[in-house]
Amino acid sequence: MDWKPLIIRLPDAHLPRGLDDGPTCRSCGTAWPCATAAEHLTEGRCQCGAPTWWEKRGPRNWHVGPSCYTAADVVMAQAAELSAARPASYPPSHFYPPKPSRRRRQEPPYQYTPAGPGDIAPGTWVWVKPGGLHPGWGDIHRFAMVTALGTPKCEVWLHCDGTVHQVLADHLILEGTAARQAARAAGMTTLCGPARDGRPLLPGWEWVDWTVAEHLVHARPAAAAAPEPVQAELFATLEPADA
Incomplete structure (x- = not known):
């Protein structure tokens, strides 16, 4: 067979x-x-x-x-199946409240690159952390330039739309490029330690992760130490009077 x-x-x-x-x-x-x-x-x-x-x-x-x-019926049927399988998702901006009025300004002409801890000046590029701006600007990081330092708030100029805002200094972190420029100026090729999980910053470069508030505290002059009282030493040498 x-x-x-x-x-x-x-x-x-x-x-x-x-x-x-x-x-x-x-x-x-x-x-x-x-x-x-x-x-x-x-x-x-x-x-x-x-x-x-x-x-x-x-x-x-x-x-x-x-x-x-x-x-055309086939295309419409396939689109309906995809829509049912994956509901439409819109960018978060569709759910943000309306933006309030803010003063607008052209990009400030000055720029500044920090070179060490506490070295912050107008013109420093930073990231505004989520929660630092009005909810109308979204719950995301925003690229901005510091135009005026202060505590507890600093004035920043947003790169996205040119608006000016007052933001808490602890919601501002240095932009990564500024830190790399400072490292190259110091003759370094990297800010991190040996390649391993986490890649910790090298000693002396932890300041690149500080907030602007931490830099301002570091730059603040130390308070003068209060003079110690000397009366106790003077009177300690005196003998008590005879009764």
């Missing part, structure tokens, strides 16, 4: 010809599906009532009779 490989997929020779009007088998010439094709097909029924055939072990399917939908 001759061995023959098991035919798993519907042979192309038994595909239908003329689905719109009495389909026939390409090989047998009989009404489709022929006996060979029927072994590989599952019969169904379209919503329009026409018979449909689905390949058991493949993705192909056939709609007997005139098509009940156009290409």
Whole structure:
């Protein structure tokens, strides 16, 4: 007995010809599906009532009779399926409250690069941490330039829209490029230690992660020490008077 490989997929020779009007088998010439094709097909029924055939072990399917939908209908149906599977998501800005009025200004002409702890001046580029601005500007980091130092708030100029804001100094952190420029000026190629998890900053460079408030505290002159009283030493040498 001759061995023959098991035919798993519907042979192309038994595909239908003329689905719109009495389909026939390409090989047998009989009404489709022929006996060979029927072994590989599952019969169904379209919503329009026409018979449909689905390949058991493949993705192909056939709609007997005139098509009940156009290409545009197919696109709309696929879009509806995708929309149901993945609900539309909008950027967070769609949920932000309206922005209040803020004074606008051209980009300040001065720039400053910190070179060490406490070395902060107008013109320093910083990132405004989330929560530092009005909610209308979003719950994200904003790129800004410090235009006036102060405590507890500093004046900053936002790069995105040119508005001027008063932001708490502890919500401002140095922009990374300024720290790298300071490192290159000091002859260093990196601010971090050996390559390992976390890559800690090298000693003496922790200030690049400080907030502006920490820099201002570091730059503040130390209070003069109060003089120690000397009366106790003077009177300690006196002997008590005889009764």
